[in-house]
Structure formats: C-alpha cells, structure tokens
Amino acid sequence: MINTRDILETIHMIEDENLDIRTITMGISLLDCCCGDITASCRKIHDKIMRLACRLVDTGNEISKEFGVPIINKRIAVTPVAMLLAASGGDPVRYARELESISNELGIDFAGGYSALVQKGFACGDEALIRSIPEALSQTAHVCSSVNIGSTKTGINMDAVALMGQTIRATAEASAADNCIGAAKLVVFCNAPEDNPFMAGAFHGAGEPDCVINVGVSGPGVVRNALSKIPGGDLTDVADTVKKTAFKITRVGQLVALEASKRLGVPFGIVDLSLAPTPAVGDSVAHILEEMGLETCGAHGTTAALALLNDAVKKGGTMASSHVGGLSGAFIPVTEDAGMVRAAACGCLKIEKLEAMTAVCSVGLDMIVIPGDTPPEVISAVIADEAAIGMINHKTTAVRLIPAIGKKIGEHLDFGGLLGGGPVMALNTASPAAFIARGGRIPAPIQSLRN
Amino acid sequence: MRAVITVVGKDMIGILARVSTLCAENGVNIAEVSQTVLQDMFCMIMLVDTAKCKISLSEFTDLMNDEGAEHGLAIHVMREDIFDSMHKI
Numbered sequence: 001m002i003n004t005r006d007i008l009e010t011i012h013m014i015e016d017e018n019l020d021i022r023t024i025t026m027g028i029s030l031l032d033c034c035c036g037d038i039t040a041s042c043r044k045i046h047d048k049i050m051r052l053a054c055r056l057v058d059t060g061n062e063i064s065k066e067f068g069v070p071i072i073n074k075r076i077a078v079t080p081v082a083m084l085l086a087a088s089g090g091d092p093v094r095y096a097r098e099l100e101s102i103s104n105e106l107g108i109d110f111a112g113g114y115s116a117l118v119q120k121g122f123a124c125g126d127e128a129l130i131r132s133i134p135e136a137l138s139q140t141a142h143v144c145s146s147v148n149i150g151s152t153k154t155g156i157n158m159d160a161v162a163l164m165g166q167t168i169r170a171t172a173e174a175s176a177a178d179n180c181i182g183a184a185k186l187v188v189f190c191n192a193p194e195d196n197p198f199m200a201g202a203f204h205g206a207g208e209p210d211c212v213i214n215v216g217v218s219g220p221g222v223v224r225n226a227l228s229k230i231p232g233g234d235l236t237d238v239a240d241t242v243k244k245t246a247f248k249i250t251r252v253g254q255l256v257a258l259e260a261s262k263r264l265g266v267p268f269g270i271v272d273l274s275l276a277p278t279p280a281v282g283d284s285v286a287h288i289l290e291e292m293g294l295e296t297c298g299a300h301g302t303t304a305a306l307a308l309l310n311d312a313v314k315k316g317g318t319m320a321s322s323h324v325g326g327l328s329g330a331f332i333p334v335t336e337d338a339g340m341v342r343a344a345a346c347g348c349l350k351i352e353k354l355e356a357m358t359a360v361c362s363v364g365l366d367m368i369v370i371p372g373d374t375p376p377e378v379i380s381a382v383i384a385d386e387a388a389i390g391m392i393n394h395k396t397t398a399v400r401l402i403p404a405i406g407k408k409i410g411e412h413l414d415f416g417g418l419l420g421g422g423p424v425m426a427l428n429t430a431s432p433a434a435f436i437a438r439g440g441r442i443p444a445p446i447q448s449l450r451n
Numbered sequence: 452m453r454a455v456i457t458v459v460g461k462d463m464i465g466i467l468a469r470v471s472t473l474c475a476e477n478g479v480n481i482a483e484v485s486q487t488v489l490q491d492m493f494c495m496i497m498l499v500d501t502a503k504c505k506i507s508l509s510e511f512t513d514l515m516n517d518e519g520a521e522h523g524l525a526i527h528v529m530r531e532d533i534f535d536s537m538h539k540i
Contacts, residue, residue, distance in 0.1 A: 002455065002498075002531070002534045002535070002538065003538065004485060004487075004494075004496055006534055006537070006538040007455060007457060007496055007534055008457070008494075009538075010529075010533065010534055010537055010538075011457060011527055011529075015525075062509055065508070065509040065512055066508045066509060066512070066529075066530050067529055067530050067532070067533045068512075068527050068528065068529035068530075068533065069529075069533065248537045248538070251536040251537050252533060252536065252537060254536065255532055255533060255536045
C-alpha cells in the first residue's frame with residue numbers, strides 16, 4: 001500500500017496549500033473554417049468548436065472529482081483570428097462575438113486566440129484585427145487577445161509596438177466603466193509560444209495539430225510551505241526542495257492531461273509547468289522569494305532568488321512530464337499575487353525591478369496597473385524594452401499593462417476573482433515619443449543566426 | 452480501478468463501521484485498511500477496489516463527503532493514480 005505519509009501530504013497540499021490544476025486548455029485549429037464569407041466562417045467555427053469541446057467542462061469536472069484535485073478553469077485556444085480575417089474580411093468583432101457566444105454555450109472560462117502574429121510586419125487582416133481589439137474586448141467577457149510583435153529570429157516590429165501602445169490605452173478606455181478590465185485580457189508578446197494554455201496569451205499556433213489538450217499547473221503555496229520546513233538550509237538545499245516539489249506538482253498535471261486526453265479523444269499536447277499565483281493568501285510567488293530570506297519582494301536579491309526558483313521549477317518539472325511546453329516557469333503577475341501587491345503598495349517593488357525580474361522568469365511585465373494618463377508612446381516604450389529582453393535572451397516576454405483610467409499613482413484598481421487587484425504603479429515619465437515615432441523594425445539580433 | 456479513502460477527524464464510535472457499510476452497499480471492495488488514533492484524532496486510510504461499484508466514482512465521492520460532513524469528519528475519495536504519480540518515479 002502507498003505510504004500513509006505520502007497520502008496525507010498530497011491531501012494537505014490540495015486542502016491547505018492551494019495545489020490545483022489551473023487550466024485544461026483545448027487548442028483547436030480553425031484553419032479549415034476559413035471562408036471568403038465571414039457569416040459562413042463564423043458558422044463553421046461554431047460547429048467545429050461545439051463538436052470538439054462540448055464535453056470539455058463536464059470532463060474537467062469529472063476528473064477533478066475522481067482525483068480530488070481542483071481544476072480551476074476550462075478554456076479553449078484557437079487559431080489566431082487574424083488568419084481567418086485575412087480570408088473572410090468583414091468586421092473582426094463578429095469573430096469575438098462568436099467566440100463569446102460559444103464560451104457561454106459551453107460554460108468555459110476563457111477563449112483565447114483573438115490574436116495576430118506581426119513580428120515581421122502586418123499581413124492581410126492583422127492591422128484590422130489589432131484596431132478592433134478595444135471594441136472586441138469591451139463587448140465580450142471571455143475572449144482574450146494577444147499580439148506577437150517580436151522574436152529572436154525576426155527582431156521587433158516597432159510599427160506594431162507603436163500601435164499596441166495606442167491599443168492598450170484605447171482598450172482600457174473602452175472598458176473604463178468596468179475597471180478597465182479589457183486591458184487585463186490583452187497581452188503583447190515577444191517570442192510567443194504556440195501551445196500556451198495560460199490566458200490572456202493562449203492561442204493555437206499554425207504548427208499545432210487539429211485539436212490538442214494542454215494543461216497548466218499551479219502551486220506556489222506548496223513550494224513556499226516546502227521551503228518553510230528548511231529554514232536553515234543553504235541555497236543548494238532550497239533549489240533541491242523546489243525541484244522535488246515541482247516534480248510532484250507537475251506529475252499531477254501530467255496525470256490530469258493524459259486522463260483528459262483519453263476521455264475527450266484528443267491528443268495530449270504539453271504540460272505547462274508554471275508556478276501561477278492567485279490572489280488567495282498563501283498562493284503567492286512573492287512569498288516564496290520572501291521565504292528564501294528576502295524581507296520583501298523587490299528587495300535587492302529578488303532577481304537572484306527568482307532565477308533560482310524559475311530554474312529549479314523547470315528542472316523538477318521536466319522530469320515529471322513527457323512533453324513540457326507553453327511558458328513553463330514562475331509567473332509574476334502583480335495584481336494576481338498577494339505578496340506582489342503588498343510589496344508594490346509599500347513602494348518596495350517598482351517597475352524597474354519587475355523589468356529586471358522578467359529577464360529571469362517565465363514571462364514578463366504582467367498585470368501591472370499604471371496611471372490612467374500614461375501616454376500611448378510610454379506604453380509602447382515599455383513594450384519595446386520588454387521585447388528587447390526577450391529577443392536578446394531567446395525567451396518569451398510579455399506585457400500586460402492596465403492603464404487605470406481616471407486614477408493616479410497609489411490609488412487602487414480591483415478586478416476581483418483570479419485577476420485580483422493592485423495599486424497604480426509609477427512609470428518613468430520622460431518622453432520616448434521621438435524614439436517610438438521612428439517606427440520601422442529593430443533588426444534581428446546576431447543571436448538569431450544559429451544555422 | 453482502485454481508490455484511496457481517507458478519513459480524518461475526532462475519534463468516535465462506529466466510524467469504521469459507517470464507512471465500510473457505505474462501501475459494501477455500493478459494491479466497493481476494501482483491499483487494505485490502516486488506521487491510527489493520535490490523541491483524539493482518528494486517521495484511517497482505506498485502499499478500495501471500485502471495479503464493481505454500482506454508482507459512478509463521482510457519486511460515491513459525494514456520498515462519502517455527505518457522510519463526513521454529517522459527522523464532522525473530513526472524508527476524501529481519490530483515485531489511487533494521483534498518489535502513485537506524485538510519489539513514485
């Protein structure tokens with residue numbers, strides 16, 4: 001029989017330390033739904049998604065109950081809608097409304113893929129889709145949008161960067177009455193992964209199979225608790241403990257992914273072995289860093305601690321899953337992490353430190369509330385900086401900023417639920433306007449020439 | 452398919468009987484039982500075979516949860532695979 005201690009440890013992780021499966025995300029290719037007529041396109045999308053995902057929510061709930069582990073979200077990710085728009089033309093917001101109506105029908109939590117990949121330039125459909133994002137996100141609740149504006153292989157499309165600065169602002173303004181929530185569903189990527197199960201950046205890449213199951217795990221609370229048991233251990237002990245814990249967390253993800261794949265008759269894609277925090281007390285990545293010995297997240301030493309954590313999570317998780325993908329690492333979304341919110345509110349965690357942290361963690365400047373009067377070119381410049389870090393370091397970086405319309409530094413913006421809430425953080429106000437206005441492309445770096 | 456039932460709570464007369472009755476009524480065969488009482492806390496772990504279970508595992512879980520809630524006990528029913536996955540390489 002299984003060791004009693006192991007059984008109780010698993011139950012303790014789930015009951016008291018917030019171990020959960022963050023999401024089962026079904027990736028669905030819509031390439032075969034492309035049509036010259038947008039009405040026909042929408043009908044085909046509806047039929048295909050309903051056919052493939054009709055059992056997604058029920059299956060997730062059944063697995064959750066049988067294994068006794070919570071599965072928080074069931075989501076779908078689709079082919080970047082800009083690709084469909086290229087064929088169909090018409091008003092792109094109709095696709096957003098179609099995805100919204102499908103989400104309601106299926107009872108899923110999010111639908112990702114209102115996206116465009118423009119790292120090297122705008123193809124047919126791309127610009128129209130980007131310009132429709134403010135309207136699409138303010139008129140829907142479940143649809144998420146992402147735009148890839150750079151990569152190590154192609155450099156950075158600065159015209160797209162300039163456009164995204166305006167788009168983020170316009171999206172916040174369009175949903176100002178609803179806590180600017182539109183901007184929380186929009187992410188700008190450099191080196192976007194094509195199999196990411198996490199929102200807002202999930203989309204189904206062109207190289208993916210027709211339909212696939214990807215799973216994202218969570219569990220910062222479990223890691224923190226494991227570290228609290230070795231207060232005197234050195235950093236090698238810390239890394240080893242994180243590895244062992246990440247292994248266990250990821251194994252649950254792998255088990256759920258295989259089971260979901262079997263029951264839905266859809267191939268298993270990847271497990272994204274991310275540490276994804278939630279606003280719940282005890283489910284914070286910042287608290288893990290503090291458990292390692294920092295007074296507050298944001299103190300000098302934070303980047304080193306995060307680098308150790310991110311690396312150890314990957315080492316432990318890789319061994320536990322047959323296919324690892326997506327973003328995989330530690331997330332640092334400010335509003336979704338109680339420890340980050342506290343550190344930001346007390347002034348210890350600033351945007352510059354967060355930027356440094358993004359060089360060593362799995363994503364980027366995530367869920368950061370900025371002043372409502374921030375000019376678009378400043379937002380663009382933040383995106384450019386972040387994309388440069390990703391481009392040079394062969395990693396995914398992302399920017400998800402929420403301009404809090406009508407609010408100033410120090411005020412609070414609340415979304416509720418998994419998105420949490422946080423203080424308006426200060427940005428550097430010196431103008432990058434002339435730099436952003438130059439446009440063009442930042443050439444691919446020498447690192448791209450690896451052949 | 453095998454599952455693990457864990458029962459944790461304040462010790463009282465008849466816990467084992469109640470849980471095993473529910474198993475028997477629903478065609479769930481008990482393969483192994485281990486139990487300890489630490490001070491007043493009762494902790495029982497059962498390994499059961501649900502192959503001949505008359506209802507779905509989800510429904511059986513609900514029954515056990517209700518039984519636990521009624522008597523102030525935390526009863527979990529979880530498929531054995533999750534423990535194997537987490538704790539065995």
